[in-house]
Amino acid sequence: MNWDKVYDIVFVGAGTAGLAGAIQAVKNGDKVLILEMAKPGEFRSSMSVIAGVMDFPGTKYQKAKGIEDSPELYTADLVNNCGGDYDLCKAMTERLHKTLDMVENDLGLVPKDVIGGWGHSVGRCHLFDGPKVLRRLEEKALELGVEIAWETPGKELVYDKTLGVLGIIAENAGQEVAVKARKGVVLCTGGFGYNKKLCKEFGPDHLQDLIRLMPPTHTGLGLEMALKIGAATRDIKHALKCSLPTCIHTLADTSIQYLGGIVVNKSAKRFIREDTWYGYLGDAGAKQQDGIYYIIYDDAIRSRAKKDFPTWLRHKEFKGDTIEDLAKELKLDPKALKATVDNYNKMAAAGKDTECGRTTLDGNFGSPIPVDKAPFYGMECKPSTTSFKGGIRIDTLNRVLDWDGYVIPRLYAAGEVTGGYFGKGGYIWGTMTVMGMTCGAIAADDAHKNKPM
Numbered sequence: 061m062n063w064d065k066v067y068d069i070v071f072v073g074a075g076t077a078g079l080a081g082a083i084q085a086v087k088n089g090d091k092v093l094i095l096e097m098a099k100p101g102e103f104r105s106s107m108s109v110i111a112g113v114m115d116f117p118g119t120k121y122q123k124a125k126g127i128e129d130s131p132e133l134y135t136a137d138l139v140n141n142c143g144g145d146y147d148l149c150k151a152m153t154e155r156l157h158k159t160l161d162m163v164e165n166d167l168g169l170v171p172k173d174v175i176g177g178w179g180h181s182v183g184r185c186h187l188f189d190g191p192k193v194l195r196r197l198e199e200k201a202l203e204l205g206v207e208i209a210w211e212t213p214g215k216e217l218v219y220d221k222t223l224g225v226l227g228i229i230a231e232n233a234g235q236e237v238a239v240k241a242r243k244g245v246v247l248c249t250g251g252f253g254y255n256k257k258l259c260k261e262f263g264p265d266h267l268q269d270l271i272r273l274m275p276p277t278h279t280g281l282g283l284e285m286a287l288k289i290g291a292a293t294r295d296i297k298h299a300l301k302c303s304l305p306t307c308i309h310t311l312a313d314t315s316i317q318y319l320g321g322i323v324v325n326k327s328a329k330r331f332i333r334e335d336t337w338y339g340y341l342g343d344a345g346a347k348q349q350d351g352i353y354y355i356i357y358d359d360a361i362r363s364r365a366k367k368d369f370p371t372w373l374r375h376k377e378f379k380g381d382t383i384e385d386l387a388k389e390l391k392l393d394p395k396a397l398k399a400t401v402d403n404y405n406k407m408a409a410a411g412k413d414t415e416c417g418r419t420t421l422d423g424n425f426g427s428p429i430p431v432d433k434a435p436f437y438g439m440e441c442k443p444s445t446t447s448f449k450g451g452i453r454i455d456t457l458n459r460v461l462d463w464d465g466y467v468i469p470r471l472y473a474a475g476e477v478t479g480g481y482f483g484k485g486g487y488i489w490g491t492m493t494v495m496g497m498t499c500g501a502i503a504a505d506d507a508h509k510n511k512p513m
């Protein structure tokens with residue numbers, strides 16, 4: 061093989077996992093290249109559009125709010141509430157303090173606040189600014205000497221059945237570039253939301269039309285490269301999941317149901333407890349008529365959103381002085397919506413939701429509250445998907461495994477391209493980013509120990 065370039069470790073994808081992994085690799089003393097399919101500044105990584113919820117257990121920020129937490133508790137939440145693999149989740153959560161250290165000391169960022177969220181037994185969602193995190197990751201990687209080859213997608217792994225992965229073929233301006241990776245290749249290419257073939261193959265039929273909120277660079281190329289050389293998958297049939305309720309008109313997402321709003325379908329009937337994980341809500345919503353559902357809330361809930369979660373109001377809002385007026389605006393049956401809201405309010409006052417079993421506001425805190433302070437509001441939603449929860453099968457060192465459970469030498473994967481952290485279950489808010497960053501670094505550390513080829 062004639063190699064055009066030689067590096068110790070090649071990361072594929074300059075996003076959350078790739079940049080964090082490359083920072084760790086270069087700190088370990090390795091010569092590092094990131095192949096990136098997008099142009100500089102182009103919408104490429106999910107991190108650049110997220111609010112920036114990142115989970116860290118047992119931090120000083122939690123302690124300042126009197127919250128007791130630990131990696132063990134976070135692992136238990138992931139295993140119990142998401143069906144995550146215990147060993148993978150443990151390896152990841154135990155290293156999170158190093159990721160937070162990197163965020164604080166290398167990126168110079170601190171969280172604005174720490175809050176709770178669905179599935180977390182304690183408040184551990186640290187609020188950062190997603191685009192800023194990505195920008196700082198990129199700046200730091202370049203400052204430390206990581207090379208980024210922009211507009212150069214990785215296309216095919218160079219693989220020898222006996223020796224393992226030797227490098228990768230990339231493409232730049234129509235020319236093939238053969239890049240040798242002496243210690244390993246780390247796939248950090250994100251999910252496969254924009255790969256119709258893979259979505260059809262692995263996703264359920266009723267979720268094929270989900271609104272996509274991830275970047276168009278999530279083409280599934282990394283997954284396809286790995287599958288081609290015999291990599292196994294994990295939880296992939298559960299990868300295509302619904303995420304946040306999303307506005308058809310503005311593509312903005314919301315979670316205003318967690319402040320007390322109720323959710324109804326086109327028949328103005330509730331169909332799920334609103335305090336469940338938003339993915340389950342979306343999944344049930346996708347099965348309603350036309351895949352549409354409505355969040356109904358009142359002025360008190362809106363005022364709280366305005367104060368604490370203003371981005372949840374970027375949705376197109378419909379308004380009415382009475383529930384019947386609001387129903388007309390939403391083109392729902394006024395009598396049916398009034399009956400649903402009245403019944404809900406009675407149950408909320410009595411403290412027992414006999415209809416859908418809602419017991420809290422957001423799965424963690426608060427009791428259901430009546431929706432009775434005029435004016436009333438509604439949002440028309442379709443389920444969207446933000447990130448994939450299954451992918452390439454890896455071990456606790458982020459080495460890629462084949463279908464017999466053997467390691468494919470010198471091939472690693474990190475971030476959304478992998479599976480194993482969420483099993484068949486749900487997802488707890490703020491895990492994807494920290495999983496990606498931490499696992500990129502785990503892969504970097506293990507690859508560093510490989511004998512260079």
Ligand SMILES: Cc1cc2nc3c(=O)[nH]c(=O)nc-3n(C[C@H](O)[C@H](O)[C@H](O)COP(=O)(O)OP(=O)(O)OC[C@H]3O[C@@H](n4cnc5c(N)ncnc54)[C@H](O)[C@@H]3O)c2cc1C
Nearest residue numbers: 073075076077097105106113214250277475476490492493
């Ligand atoms: C709207 C939205 C909100 C979200 N909110 C949160 C949140 O608050 N908290 C949280 O934890 N998670 C959140 N997520 C999910 C989280 O942001 C992502 O799962 C995570 O950032 C993915 O990291 P990654 O490194 O796997 O992929 P990305 O960061 O997306 O990076 C993938 C990179 O690979 C590149 N690439 C792809 N294929 C190739 C190829 N063949 N060759 C070269 N380059 C390639 C892409 O261009 C991209 O730069 C959200 C996602 C979305 C869309």
